[in-house]
Amino acid sequence: MSVPTASRVLSGVQRNVDPELALRVRNACEELGYKVNAAARALRLQSTDSLALVVPAIANAYFAELVSAYSRRLDLQGKRLVTIDTDESPEIERRQLGAMDRALVDAVLVVPAAFERSGAAITELARSNRVVQVDRRARGVEAPSVRLDNAAGVRLLVDHLRARGRRSILMVDAQEDSSSSIERTAAFRALAGPGDRVLEMPSFTVASGIDAAKLLLADPGDTDAIICTADTVALGLLTALQHMGKRVPDDYAIASFDGTYISDTAAPGLTTLGSTAGRMVEASLALLEDGSGDVVLKPDLVVRGSSG
Amino acid sequence: MSVPTASRVLSGVQRNVDPELALRVRNACEELGYKVNAAARALRLQSTDSLALVVPAIANAYFAELVSAYSRRLDLQGKRLVTIDTDESPEIERRQLGAMDRALVDAVLVVPAAFERSGAAITELARSNRVVQVDRRARGVEAPSVRLDNAAGVRLLVDHLRARGRRSILMVDAQEDSSSSIERTAAFRALAGPGDRVLEMPSFTVASGIDAAKLLLADPGDTDAIICTADTVALGLLTALQHMGKRVPDDYAIASFDGTYISDTAAPGLTTLGSTAGRMVEASLALLEDGSGDVVLKPDLVVRGSSG
DNA sequence: CTGAAAGCGCTTACAG
């Protein structure tokens, strides 16, 4: 019963081993609590069965759902997903990506923390690892990407609100330097009329939504509709507006982007773009195989009570 | 310029290297995009600088905040945290823990998916890795644990609601087989009077909270106060009750357990137990050093508008 | 200060 034999049994390689010997190997492992050393295996095989997913903020429902979608999908094919939270900080992201060796994960799926400041670390990482940018891009990075057609999403929401008779739309965004924010505000400004405006909050959180409601009521203008670039923000805004005596959708129609579970459970339900998590997962894993190009996903509209 | 020299430079070991040689090494690495192979390093050193955190559901705000707290804390000391989502499934948990080799992470922090069915996999893992159970325990596991004093938490909430004049309390829990659920419902039943009751929902989600509201209004009894065992559930319940024309806290006082950002942003704010994430992180990392025993954290009460 | 050598624990041609 030699080391190579044990290896053949344990790694399930298709080379016949005497069944009785194999059984003895398995029993011995059981008894001794022996497990194959993953580092040695990775060193020898030059591959692991795990992928890394790097997200800016796991507490954001949108990213939490993305993590779940990847986890379930990869578990199905016997792979592991390790998730890293960069806390929206390009510095933490740089340190984490720097430590992410090809030897530990077969590939890295990254949602860049920032458009301007994430590029260098991701490009550096892409020198030695397979990398796909998910949901956002960073400036100047060659690695393939999967993302939403944000301009189309904005158009869908704006057209919907106008069709419902709304005249003055406020877009509530977070001034985080992300490619999706940039694309969304640019598309909105291109479509905007004189009564439309943009409000930049500090972060994609429920708290920002609440603050946005206060700012809006302090300077209501003609606004009769609101587009939030994240469900968490929309939730805070909706709740705060109601708490301050406003009716949704009567006084304010609200629509949002993410299509997370939040949109379905708010009261009234939030009109949003449908979740793209599933398609994003499939497209990014396909890009990992194939290797190049950018995938842009078409959004669709899910109408609920919040938009009237 | 030999391999050992490069190793000394790159691993920053305290052995003097000629500064000029060191510089040449660094330049060469820069140019070639060379990075130390983490698997080889782990194999040689028998340690990595990363810990694993295994949680049942990252989309649950409570766990999302726990992940963030660990991430920030470990980033500070130059370590990495890899997070694994088991989707509340003991089967996924078993596969993930089985693949989690000592060679890949220095230790595993695990929130068991289930009380009864997680024990075997965690015990098995503990044969070869340092393991600490966080927030929940699994039956029969020797590994140390950090958790909330759930009985004290229940007492705090019940006493508070009674002091506010409430007579009939409903506890809304999820029938997931977790140690915290078990401890909370047991403590509640021990304190309960004839008008108090327990409602078991399928999961710790906003949707369960909404369903709980419907069930409650279908059979209102004398209930005038509700304790939710998770903020997400409380949020769904609060929103749904308001939507169905009930006033909080006038008709129903609500209190919850987790103390996540949700409790602070609901309208009215949720009375909860204060967040223990920070203390849980510190205590669990200390246990990793020291090694044994169980830490039970004392809860405190944070009173907001939802409890009257 | 620097390099040759051993060894961490695997897997896989290769020889038998």
Place this chain on the structure above:
DNA sequence: CTGAAAGCGCTTACAG
């Protein structure tokens, strides 16, 4: 079917 040997890429006594 089975085992001896080489080598994955590191780090660290050891010798110089």
